[in-house]
Amino acid sequence: MTRDRVHLRAAFQIITMLALCVALCTFTFAQGALPRLQITKFDAPGAGTGAGQGTFTISMNDAEAITGYYIDTNNVLHGFVRSARGEITTFDAPNAGTGAGQGTLPQNINLFGEIAGTSLNSSGTYDGWVRHGDGSFTVVDVPGQLATSVEAVGLSGSAVGLYIDSSGVYHVFLYAPNGSFTYPIDAPGAGNQPGEGTVAYQISPFGEIVGSYGDEANAYHGFVRFQNGTFNEFTVRGSGNGSTQGTTGYSINSLGTVASYYTDNSGAAHGYVRSFDGNITSFDPPGSTSTYVYDINLEGVIPGYYIDASGVVHGFLRAPNGQFTFINVSGAGTNAGQGTAAWANNVLGQVAGVYIDSSNAAHGFIAAP
Numbered sequence: 001m002t003r004d005r006v007h008l009r010a011a012f013q014i015i016t017m018l019a020l021c022v023a024l025c026t027f028t029f030a031q032g033a034l035p036r037l038q039i040t041k042f043d044a045p046g047a048g049t050g051a052g053q054g055t056f057t058i059s060m061n062d063a064e065a066i067t068g069y070y071i072d073t074n075n076v077l078h079g080f081v082r083s084a085r086g087e088i089t090t091f092d093a094p095n096a097g098t099g100a101g102q103g104t105l106p107q108n109i110n111l112f113g114e115i116a117g118t119s120l121n122s123s124g125t126y127d128g129w130v131r132h133g134d135g136s137f138t139v140v141d142v143p144g145q146l147a148t149s150v151e152a153v154g155l156s157g158s159a160v161g162l163y164i165d166s167s168g169v170y171h172v173f174l175y176a177p178n179g180s181f182t183y184p185i186d187a188p189g190a191g192n193q194p195g196e197g198t199v200a201y202q203i204s205p206f207g208e209i210v211g212s213y214g215d216e217a218n219a220y221h222g223f224v225r226f227q228n229g230t231f232n233e234f235t236v237r238g239s240g241n242g243s244t245q246g247t248t249g250y251s252i253n254s255l256g257t258v259a260s261y262y263t264d265n266s267g268a269a270h271g272y273v274r275s276f277d278g279n280i281t282s283f284d285p286p287g288s289t290s291t292y293v294y295d296i297n298l299e300g301v302i303p304g305y306y307i308d309a310s311g312v313v314h315g316f317l318r319a320p321n322g323q324f325t326f327i328n329v330s331g332a333g334t335n336a337g338q339g340t341a342a343w344a345n346n347v348l349g350q351v352a353g354v355y356i357d358s359s360n361a362a363h364g365f366i367a368a369p
Helices: 002-027 027-031
Strands: 038-042 052-062 066-071 077-082 089-092 102-111 116-119 124-131 137-140 147-153 159-164 170-175 181-186 199-202 209-213 218-226 231-234 256-264 269-274 279-284 289-292 300-307 313-319 326-328 341-346 351-356 363-366
Touching: 052 351, 066 102, 066 363, 077 116, 077 170, 116 159, 124 159, 159 199, 170 209, 181 326, 209 256, 218 256, 231 300, 269 300, 300 351, 313 351
Parallel strands: 052 363, 077 102, 102 147, 124 147, 147 199, 170 199, 269 289, 313 341
Antiparallel strands: 038 363, 052 066, 066 077, 077 089, 102 116, 116 124, 116 147, 124 137, 147 159, 159 170, 170 181, 199 209, 209 218, 218 231, 256 269, 256 289, 269 279, 289 300, 300 313, 300 341, 313 326, 341 351, 351 363
C-alpha cells in the first residue's frame, strides 16, 4: 500500500465518521421523509436503441462517479464511467470479445475510481480485471480456474471476487495489490457440487466481505466475512429452502449494515436490512410482488426496485424508518418488464439506476436531491 493510499484511507475513515456525526445530528431528516429528487437521464455514446440494448448503470461512489455497461447495435457489451460533471468515458477490458453477447461488464466502483469487473472473451471464458483511476487495467485471473470475476475493490486496493473451478463449484478469492491471491475462501456450510459454493459481491471500507453461499440443496444463505477470516452466516426468516431460493448478500456499508433480498418458497423476492449486531428487518413496498435490493449508503438509505402485479418495474428508496420514496422516470415503459430500477446510491443522497422504455431499450439516470 502506498503512503498516499494510506493517507487517503485514513482521510476516508475520518470523513466516514464525520458523515456519521452529520447523520446522527440530522436524525429527523434521515428517519423522516427523503427529499424530492431531480432526475437526469443519460446514455453512453454508442449505446444501441433496440430491444435489450442501451445503457445499464451498475454502481456509484461517494465522489459521484457512476459505472456500468452499454450494449451496442451489434449486441456487444462495453464499459463506461460517468464523472460527477456528467462526462462519460467508454472502455473495453483487455481480451474482451467483440461478438454478440461478449464484451466488458463492470461490477463496482470504489471511492478512488477503481472499477472491478469481468469480461467474456471470444473463447467463451470469463476474465476478471480492475480498471484503475488512470484508465489502465490489471487482469485478475485465478490460476487454473474456469472463470474469474472481480466484484469489488476495497480502499486498500485489495480486490474480492469469485471464480469457478474445474468441477463447476464457486469460490471466493482475494487479490492483493502486490499480485498475490488468497483462495479458496469458502463459507463453512457451502456445498461442493457443480453450481454450488460461495460467492462474494462487495467489500466494506474496512475489509468486511458480504456474499452468499449455496448449500448441498443449493439453497442460498448470506454471510459476512471479517478481516480475521471468520464468517458470520445468516438466513432471513421466511427464506425458501429449495434450489436457488433463500438469502442473498449483495451490499454492505461502512457501519457493517447489510442490505439485499431473499426469495421465499413461492419464488417471490423480498428486501431486507441486517444491522451489524444481526437484527434483520424484511420489507416490501406496497403493491410489490417481488422486491430487489443491491446497495445501501452510510445513512442506511436503501435503493431498489419492485415488480407490480402487471409485471411493471418501479424504483424506490427506503429510509431507515421504513418510509418509501418511489422513483418512476418519465419515458419509462408501462408494460411488463419495463419501468424504472434504482440500482445504487451514495452518501450524498444521489441514486443511479436504469429505466426501460416502451421499445425495451435501457437508459441510465441519476436522481439527486
